[in-house]
Amino acid sequence: MLTRADLAKYPFLNEATDYVKSLGLSIEDIRPEEYGPVLDRAEKRLEEALSKGRITANIADENTEILSFPVSNLILSLTGEERAKRRYALAEAKRAYELLKQESPDKLELIASSAFQWKLRRTNMQFGRRLYDFSIGLTDYLRNAIHLKEPRWKLSNRVLDHGFVLATRDEIARLLEEEVRSKVLDRASRPTASVNVPPFLGQRIEHVRNLTVKYLGTPVHYELPRVPVPEAMPPCVRNLISLLDSGKNVQHMGRFTLAAFLVNIGAEQEEIIRVFKPASDFSERMTRYQVEHIAGQRGGRTKYTCPMCTTLKTHGVCYKPDEICATIRNPLSYYKTQARTLTRGKKAVN
Numbered sequence: 001m002l003t004r005a006d007l008a009k010y011p012f013l014n015e016a017t018d019y020v021k022s023l024g025l026s027i028e029d030i031r032p033e034e035y036g037p038v039l040d041r042a043e044k045r046l047e048e049a050l051s052k053g054r055i056t057a058n059i060a061d062e063n064t065e066i067l068s069f070p071v072s073n074l075i076l077s078l079t080g081e082e083r084a085k086r087r088y089a090l091a092e093a094k095r096a097y098e099l100l101k102q103e104s105p106d107k108l109e110l111i112a113s114s115a116f117q118w119k120l121r122r123t124n125m126q127f128g129r130r131l132y133d134f135s136i137g138l139t140d141y142l143r144n145a146i147h148l149k150e151p152r153w154k155l156s157n158r159v160l161d162h163g164f165v166l167a168t169r170d171e172i173a174r175l176l177e178e179e180v181r182s183k184v185l186d187r188a189s190r191p192t193a194s195v196n197v198p199p200f201l202g203q204r205i206e207h208v209r210n211l212t213v214k215y216l217g218t219p220v221h222y223e224l225p226r227v228p229v230p231e232a233m234p235p236c237v238r239n240l241i242s243l244l245d246s247g248k249n250v251q252h253m254g255r256f257t258l259a260a261f262l263v264n265i266g267a268e269q270e271e272i273i274r275v276f277k278p279a280s281d282f283s284e285r286m287t288r289y290q291v292e293h294i295a296g297q298r299g300g301r302t303k304y305t306c307p308m309c310t311t312l313k314t315h316g317v318c319y320k321p322d323e324i325c326a327t328i329r330n331p332l333s334y335y336k337t338q339a340r341t342l343t344r345g346k347k348a349v350n
């Protein structure tokens with residue numbers, strides 16, 4: 001059975017939604033005089049997600065923790081900030097993972113089957129040094145593992161048992177994290193029924209909008225980075241910038257390609273970091289470290305070049321190749337060819 005403490009830990013569960021519904025509260029009822037701590041916690045959830053990408057598990061006051069979750073979702077959906085929604089969903093999912101990995105196998109099984117209808121079985125099998133506590137249905141596994149980058153999640157690296165994938169307790173918690181991210185994002189993205197927003201909530205919505213700009217930057221709407229000839233960028237690179245700008249997930253190969261491309265065409269380091277800023281999991285420290293590494297300012301001091309088009313095709317990074325793509329083998333060659341043509345054209349006009 002799920003307890004009130006469980007609902008405070010996992011307020012995205014249907015049982016938590018039912019509990020909130022049973023209180024029969026409307027938006028006007030959540031007044032600061034009575035529900036100040038709930039409003040504060042809801043805003044804090046969003047502030048932590050936007051500023052640090054993490055949300056603390058503050059479960060001492062169970063009622064406040066349960067109620068603040070739908071209020072956070074409401075504030076977020078009223079801001080209309082897609083980038084903030086993705087960042088928030090990821091932060092809630094990470095919070096859940098930290099708690100889930102401490103749960104007993106029974107509790108994990110209950111959450112996976114009741115909240116997400118997973119096909120999950122208890123096992124006790126050992127292969128090599130690994131002890132597997134669970135086997136998970138293939139569809140449930142693939143739906144979530146597809147977002148995970150490490151090689152260990154590839155199906156070819158897994159042990160299969162009659163259509164089920166063996167998994168450890170921690171792996172089940174990690175796969176649940178992905179499921180929670182999708183669920184929270186779906187919930188925060190649901191259109192809000194037209195409501196008269198009370199003034200006390202209006203101020204909080206405005207505050208979250210300001211925080212979004214503070215931590216995620218001003219929406220750039222696909223503004224190209226300031227590089228010598230921005231119009232000369234190939235379709236794959238433009239697409240990567242566009243995906244990041246809309247807060248969508250870009251896999252490792254895409255991120256590496258973008259950073260290596262920008263480093264090699266002479267973009268400023270700050271400019272490269274700005275391009276990555278809208279990513280839902282953006283960390284300035286990590287991005288700076290990786291860009292410096294690619295630029296050869298760290299580690300073995302090797303400056304990396306951009307991967308070849310054939311490699312990018314294999315990894316699904318190539319995007320709508322055009323007629324220039326047919327004449328080159330690397331996005332950097334595309335840029336050089338196009339920059340030459342464009343600059344020549346400008347000189348001719350001048």
Ligand code: SF4
Nearest residue numbers: 234236309318325331
């Ligand atoms: S062919 Fe090369 S340059 Fe063109 S879109 Fe594909 S990966 Fe990019």
